[in-house]
Amino acid sequence: MYGFYAFFLNNVRKAGVSMIREKKRKKAGQKGGGFLHKIVMDYKKHTIIYWMLVPVILYYILFHYVPMGGLVIAFKDYRPARGILNSAWVGLEHFRTFFSSYYFWSLLRNTLTISISSLVFGFPAPIILAILINELRQKRFKKMVQTVTYMPHFISTVVIAGLVVDMVSTDGVITNILAFFGMKPHNLLTVGRLFAPIYVLSDIWQNIGWGTIIYLAALTGISMELYEAAEIDGAGRFRKIINVTLPGITPTIVTLLIMRVGAIMTVGWEKIVLLYNPAIFDQADVISSFVYRNGLLNANYSYSAAVGLFNSIINAILLFLANFVSKKLNETSLW
Numbered sequence: 001m002y003g004f005y006a007f008f009l010n011n012v013r014k015a016g017v018s019m020i021r022e023k024k025r026k027k028a029g030q031k032g033g034g035f036l037h038k039i040v041m042d043y044k045k046h047t048i049i050y051w052m053l054v055p056v057i058l059y060y061i062l063f064h065y066v067p068m069g070g071l072v073i074a075f076k077d078y079r080p081a082r083g084i085l086n087s088a089w090v091g092l093e094h095f096r097t098f099f100s101s102y103y104f105w106s107l108l109r110n111t112l113t114i115s116i117s118s119l120v121f122g123f124p125a126p127i128i129l130a131i132l133i134n135e136l137r138q139k140r141f142k143k144m145v146q147t148v149t150y151m152p153h154f155i156s157t158v159v160i161a162g163l164v165v166d167m168v169s170t171d172g173v174i175t176n177i178l179a180f181f182g183m184k185p186h187n188l189l190t191v192g193r194l195f196a197p198i199y200v201l202s203d204i205w206q207n208i209g210w211g212t213i214i215y216l217a218a219l220t221g222i223s224m225e226l227y228e229a230a231e232i233d234g235a236g237r238f239r240k241i242i243n244v245t246l247p248g249i250t251p252t253i254v255t256l257l258i259m260r261v262g263a264i265m266t267v268g269w270e271k272i273v274l275l276y277n278p279a280i281f282d283q284a285d286v287i288s289s290f291v292y293r294n295g296l297l298n299a300n301y302s303y304s305a306a307v308g309l310f311n312s313i314i315n316a317i318l319l320f321l322a323n324f325v326s327k328k329l330n331e332t333s334l335w
Helices: 002-045 047-075 093-099 103-122 124-135 139-154 157-167 173-180 192-219 224-232 237-261 269-275 278-284 287-297 301-330
Strands: none
Touching (some): 002 047, 047 093, 103 278, 139 192, 157 173, 192 237, 224 237
């Protein structure tokens, strides 16, 4: 009897050990191929969507990643007649030339002045407008406001710049308004210290409506039950905005803020070139316009590529830093 009992316990122990080993093998298999298995299963469910991604992926590979190979000219004395491969290698010479040039600090100052001003005044503007539009109860008036604020975004930058130049000229609308309050009429774009405010205000006017679209979409995701609960607790309209609306769109705000910080060294050269003039180069010239002028107009391709690469590296560092800080503070990040 004792022998049968020992034999039974031994078999149970062996069976238990086998089951444990089998579970470990299954877990190891899930850890090793879990992600790939999920991808395969998701592909089977959404095959059409995956195939729709193919043109997008090809676009980014062909027109964004493949051209990055041309950045090697930043380390060469590139000559079109010789080609990229046969041009002489100069290493970091172009970077040293840029850092030691007269233009470096003025370009950096102007770029940061315009970018930070746009961040401080331009970033909150669409948020405020989206909240105000969301609070409107008259649907017709609401649609009219949206249409009027969206329209400037679809106007060409050339036209926008032409309007700005006309409005701040000696006999422009804005100049005449300022003259009414005692200011001497003159072309405002010839005053260096006014270039950044004019640029930032025109940029806000052009893009504020378009920027509200994302925030209005985020506002639709806030449950109406939260507003009803706040109203029961006696909260007024302003209190509901502070305690319900803003917390509801905070993840969207943080995500867009990270992306904006990552582009803080990027100021579009098109509007800069269209607005500035030789009288205010020292206050208006930014890195992107400097790259345009040296690369396309002066055919100094290697030098302009080096300057542009420096700008991109700083942007990338700022993007990763902003994402890291955001992830530590409120667990919202891009990845």
